[in-house]
């Protein structure tokens with residue numbers, strides 16, 4: 188979190204405390220905070236969308252930052268010993284679309300940010316083609332937050348060990364839509380072993396587990412940008428999938 192975000196959050200919490208105590212606002216000295224030394228993309232970018240204007244937004248910022256901090260400390264599987272930086276995710280608070288990928292690659296591992304390599308640049312272009320971006324209306328994360336060595340698929344155990352982070356991010360972020368990039372993300376989110384060729388291009392209901400009463404979130408999957416870089420024939424179907432999402436966003 189940046190010092191500015193912490194100052195804003197502290198002021199909001201003080202004001203809420205005053206209100207709950209006796210309804211009187213108290214003058215205080217502004218505490219001096221410092222930026223987090225570690226990379227905390229989520230909190231930094233979330234604060235950039237102006238969401239800090241409400242207590243609810245401030246609580247969401249704090250919750251996403253807390254999840255990111257837990258990801259940094261996590262030792263639930265062996266990937267923590269092999270990674271450089273974990274990649275909790277980044278984007279805006281209350282996103283229109285939550286984009287879910289597979290796991291960080293080497294550039295993401297070095298920078299602690301999701302989808303910043305070649306595939307990430309293509310993802311940014313795909314999102315831009317339907318008026319989406321991580322700066323304005325998306326949050327981007329992965330099913331697994333640490334890089335599997337050699338970019339192998341995450342194992343079922345690693346995916347399971349990481350699952351609660353994504354589930355909690357979804358509960359806090361409450362995206363209007365979820366876009367899964369590739370087979371691993373789609374299979375994990377939909378709890379199926381069906382191939383991406385059959386899963387893509389159809390809207391499913393994602394129901395946040397253990398969140399009784401939480402409304403289902405429409406989820407659509409398409410091919411992973413890395414797959415498009417390997418096989419140009421997949422670009423047309425991926426574009427069809429994106430157009431379906433765009434049509435829903437425009438209704």
Ligand code: URA
Pocket residue numbers: 274288289290291292295300301302303304306307329
């Ligand atoms: N591929 C993914 O699935 N996620 C990333 O963050 C980068 C590449």
